[in-house]
Amino acid sequence: MTRLIALAATAGACFGLTACATHAPSSGLIISNVTVVSPERAQPLEHVYVRILDGRISELSTRPLRGAPQIDGTDRYLIPGLIDSHVHLAVPPGFPSPMTAQQAAAHPETVAAALEQDPRSYLFFGFTTVVDLVGSAERTRQWNAREVRPDAYFCGAAAIIDGEIRYIHFPYFSYDVPMERRIPPVVDPAGHTPEAVVAHMATDGAICVKTIYERGFTPTVEEVRALVTAAHARDMPVFIHANRKRAQAFAVAAGVDVIAHGMWRDPGEDAALDAEAREVLAAIVRDGTGYQPTTQVIAGLLDMLSTDYLARPDVADAYPVALIDVYARQGAVGAPERIRSADLELQARLRGTIGRATEVTRILAEADAHLLFGSDTPSDLIYTNPPGLNGRLEMNNWVAAGVSEKQLFRALTIDNARLLRLERQLGTVEPGKVANLLLLRADPLQSVEAYDTIETVFLHGRPIPRAVLSARKAPAVEASTASADGNN
Numbered sequence: 251m252t253r254l255i256a257l258a259a260t261a262g263a264c265f266g267l268t269a270c271a272t273h274a275p276s277s278g279l280i281i282s283n284v285t286v287v288s289p290e291r292a293q294p295l296e297h298v299y300v301r302i303l304d305g306r307i308s309e310l311s312t313r314p315l316r317g318a319p320q321i322d323g324t325d326r327y328l329i330p331g332l333i334d335s336h337v338h339l340a341v342p343p344g345f346p347s348p349m350t351a352q353q354a355a356a357h358p359e360t361v362a363a364a365l366e367q368d369p370r371s372y373l374f375f376g377f378t379t380v381v382d383l384v385g386s387a388e389r390t391r392q393w394n395a396r397e398v399r400p401d402a403y404f405c406g407a408a409a410i411i412d413g414e415i416r417y418i419h420f421p422y423f424s425y426d427v428p429m430e431r432r433i434p435p436v437v438d439p440a441g442h443t444p445e446a447v448v449a450h451m452a453t454d455g456a457i458c459v460k461t462i463y464e465r466g467f468t469p470t471v472e473e474v475r476a477l478v479t480a481a482h483a484r485d486m487p488v489f490i491h492a493n494r495k496r497a498q499a500f501a502v503a504a505g506v507d508v509i510a511h512g513m514w515r516d517p518g519e520d521a522a523l524d525a526e527a528r529e530v531l532a533a534i535v536r537d538g539t540g541y542q543p544t545t546q547v548i549a550g551l552l553d554m555l556s557t558d559y560l561a562r563p564d565v566a567d568a569y570p571v572a573l574i575d576v577y578a579r580q581g582a583v584g585a586p587e588r589i590r591s592a593d594l595e596l597q598a599r600l601r602g603t604i605g606r607a608t609e610v611t612r613i614l615a616e617a618d619a620h621l622l623f624g625s626d627t628p629s630d631l632i633y634t635n636p637p638g639l640n641g642r643l644e645m646n647n648w649v650a651a652g653v654s655e656k657q658l659f660r661a662l663t664i665d666n667a668r669l670l671r672l673e674r675q676l677g678t679v680e681p682g683k684v685a686n687l688l689l690l691r692a693d694p695l696q697s698v699e700a701y702d703t704i705e706t707v708f709l710h711g712r713p714i715p716r717a718v719l720s721a722r723k724a725p726a727v728e729a730s731t732a733s734a735d736g737n738n
């Protein structure tokens with residue numbers, strides 16, 4: 251903090267609570283004498299001077315640089331901002347919570363404060379880029395219009411039902427949005443070829459395509475291959491929601507780029523992986539298919555059954571206190587029935603599935619599979635997937651499963667950037683890249699806890715002290731922004 255106060259004095263910047271929307275000084279900034287940890291380097295580079303100009307990294311030097319305000323990086327580590335390639339920003343009424351529209355309407359200030367805090371919480375935990383997997387141009391535009399938020403991108407989502415491909419306009423767990431609005435019926439088949447749907451998504455500004463293989467959504471391999479071909483013709487990667495053995499075997503056969511989920515199990519299926527499951531994993535490794543374990547999806551369900559979850563200190567960094575109070579009073583109201591009525595049997599089953607997911611991650615990490623970091627925040631109508639924190643906890647799941655700190659770091663930075671065709675902008679600390687950076691007190695290649703030592707988040711070159719991003723410091727909500735969200 252003192253480093254930034256010194257900077258503020260020289261740069262004339264404002265560092266109050268909402269401050270951090272200030273722009274970097276026009277002369278740029280220099281982070282001096284820092285250790286750069288970047289995924290393209292075999293080793294960290296020590297005693298580096300990094301110049302930031304016009305929101306980008308303009309120079310890296312091992313000799314002192316002058317001519318701009320300096321942030322002392324002595325004994326600090328500079329890394330690229332983290333990328334979470336699986337979030338959901340569009341959950342009307344706009345916030346990840348087990349709230350019905352009526353409950354949200356009963357607490358308008360709280361919902362507004364939560365919406366204001368949501369992007370800040372992602373930044374607090376180090377995520378400077380997020381990808382909404384079932385996104386829309388409008389929601390992404392609203393998000394990116396804020397001053398202090400991670401850069402959001404989105405995938406257009408398409409479901410293939412009875413041979414018809416439909417562009418999904420709302421997430422499947424939206425509140426109070428009827429199915430016909432979420433997945434509009436096909437009225438004009440010529441406008442619904444894979445090429446036409448992908449073209450529509452690209453026109454909307456999507457950078458990727460998401461599809462689904464699930465009960466009720468069982469396309470043929472040929473149908474998904476056609477979607478993949480259409481997406482690849484526009485250089486857009488294809489994600490598939492596929493969270494069981496059969497679905498993941500399907501994903502490999504269809505040639506998608508990323509399997510978005512760990513391998514849960516069918517009713518009656520054992521937690522232990524059978525030979526068939528292991529073959530599917532071997533095929534995923536062989537084909538280099540991207541894989542998001544998303545173990546925190548299951549852990550979050552289990553957390554809903556904990557009575558002291560909302561008292562966790564890290565939750566207070568992610569959710570405003572007023573929102574925590576609403577959740578505490580409301581309990582699991584609004585959460586799916588299977589969670590509310592959870593018995594010991596369900597708890598044991600969830601634990602078994604976490605064990606299975608951990609084993610899957612271990613096998614893939616050992617084979618150096620193409621692991622990609624995505625948290626699936628929020629995965630359901632539950633309050634146990636807080637923005638930012640959910641990703642941070644998923645990072646712990648990876649390491650607990652045996653993923654090395656180096657593999658995790660790559661998956662959070664350059665591998666996600668490459669997958670999303672954003673590697674010319676993001677993913678490393680190199681000249682020319684967007685200055686979305688994190689300054690840490692510890693080396694993330696040594697320990698995952700280093701990510702808890704973030705001091706400063708640089709957003710397009712703007713230094714933001716981490717502490718002011720916490721929900722504990724939530725700024726007052728201005729009336730004008732309170733109704734700006736929601737998708738319907």
Ligand SMILES: [Zn+2]
Pocket residue numbers: 336337338383626627629
């Ligand atoms: Zn998801």
